Amino acid sequence: MFPHVKLSQTEKLLKLLKDRKWHTTVEIMQKVYRVKARDGICRVAARVYELRRKGYFIRSQQTDEPTVWSYRMN
Numbered sequence: 516m517f518p519h520v521k522l523s524q525t526e527k528l529l530k531l532l533k534d535r536k537w538h539t540t541v542e543i544m545q546k547v548y549r550v551k552a553r554d555g556i557c558r559v560a561a562r563v564y565e566l567r568r569k570g571y572f573i574r575s576q577q578t579d580e581p582t583v584w585s586y587r588m589n
Contacts, residue, residue: 540559544559
């Protein structure tokens with residue numbers, strides 16, 4: 516609709532989570548922040564917190580890897 520309008524990180528994350536599938540922090544970093552896995556510091560949890568404060572119900576779970584979480588919107 517507005518191809519010249521740049522989406523915020525929170526808006527990009529919301530768009531990704533709307534498919535209601537689980538997404539790891541690694542995947543989110545690649546798709547939302549456009550960085551390779553572990554190349555830089557990204558605040559995925561902060562963006563999730565913003566969405567939760569806006570009323571979105573987002574589940575989170577830790578993966579087998581201690582520093583990687585998965586998120587899913589219900």
